[in-house]
Amino acid sequence: MDCVFNKTVEIRFYDCDSQKRAKVSTINKLIADIAGIGYAAAGMTHQWLWDHGYVFLLSKVSIHFDRMPVADETITVSTWERGNKGASFLRDFEIFDGSDKKLIDARTEWILVNPESRQIIRPSSFEGIRATLPERQADAPDCKRLKLTEGSFSGERQVRYSDLDGNGHVYNAVYADISVDILPPSLREKRLQTYQINFIHEAKMGDTLSLYTAVDGNTATIKGCIAEKDSFICKLSYI
Incomplete structure (x- = not known):
């Protein structure tokens, strides 16, 4: 293998x-x-x-x-x-x-x-056969826990049928589109350097995501919540 x-x-x-x-x-x-x-x-x-x-x-x-x-x-x-x-x-x-x-x-x-x-x-x-390569690492930041403690309310996004995947919840890549959609246009026009996201609690049909955003220079952090529970947090840095 x-x-x-x-x-x-x-x-x-x-x-x-x-x-x-x-x-x-x-x-x-x-x-x-x-x-x-x-x-x-x-x-x-x-x-x-x-x-x-x-x-x-x-x-x-x-x-x-x-x-x-x-x-x-x-x-x-x-x-x-x-x-x-x-x-x-x-x-x-x-x-x-x-x-x-x-x-x-x-x-x-x-x-x-x-x-x-x-x-x-x-x-x-896990019963599957895994071949690992621990000594080879991609040159990207470590996956880490993201936080957003003070963000401005940026609106709501209702989960739609077309957001769902075969596991019955919002497909992971959809959160990137949701996040980019609420960015300031001035950031979207720049070149993206890093993208990080934590998937915390799955969103399903009928859920509504409350979105919060914090912008610090060329970096934006977005959090989506369902009721009082965090659903995802992502961070996009531009240059």
């Missing part, structure tokens, strides 16, 4: 923003999707995981951008597992352009849960 899985993909027009740059959500989708494709290539398909009582859920993402891919650009995504930390599975990514120049580094943390009870399953109990 190879430690590193590689997948070449093309950034399509519909993956991009008004400046023809890939959206943050597009990169988040690629990370989540290719992690699953890599597991399937090793024989652990979504159905295999489901049949064994497993679902992987993203808990933290940290991405550093040297350059955002653009429409019609072909890129290669490399991913590998670094091992685990407590109950978290650690997986890193590197994304390269057609000339093998690195564009993006990412670190992620995942938790394994039972799809029905949502009970967390520790890595030591």
Whole structure:
């Protein structure tokens, strides 16, 4: 079993923003999707995981951008597992352009849960075969716990049917779109350098996210709450 899985993909027009740059959500989708494709290539398909009582859920993402891919650009995504930390599975990514120049580094943390009870399953109990590469680390900030203690109320966002994924909750990349949508236009026009997000409590159909924002120079922190419970916190830094 190879430690590193590689997948070449093309950034399509519909993956991009008004400046023809890939959206943050597009990169988040690629990370989540290719992690699953890599597991399937090793024989652990979504159905295999489901049949064994497993679902992987993203808990933290940290991405550093040297350059955002653009429409019609072909890129290669490399991913590998670094091992685990407590109950978290650690997986890193590197994304390269057609000339093998690195564009993006990412670190992620995942938790394994039972799809029905949502009970967390520790890595030591996972029945799949894992090949890890602990000595190789992507050049992105560590995944860390984000905080927003004082933010301005920025509005509400009702969960829509099209936000949901096959696990019945808001798909992880949708939170990036929700966050970017409420940024000041002056920030959105800049070049994104880092994106970090913590997924704390799942949002489902019928929920309403109350959004809070704090802007400090070129950095914005956004928190979404359901009633009094934090759902997600993300941080975007621009240059």
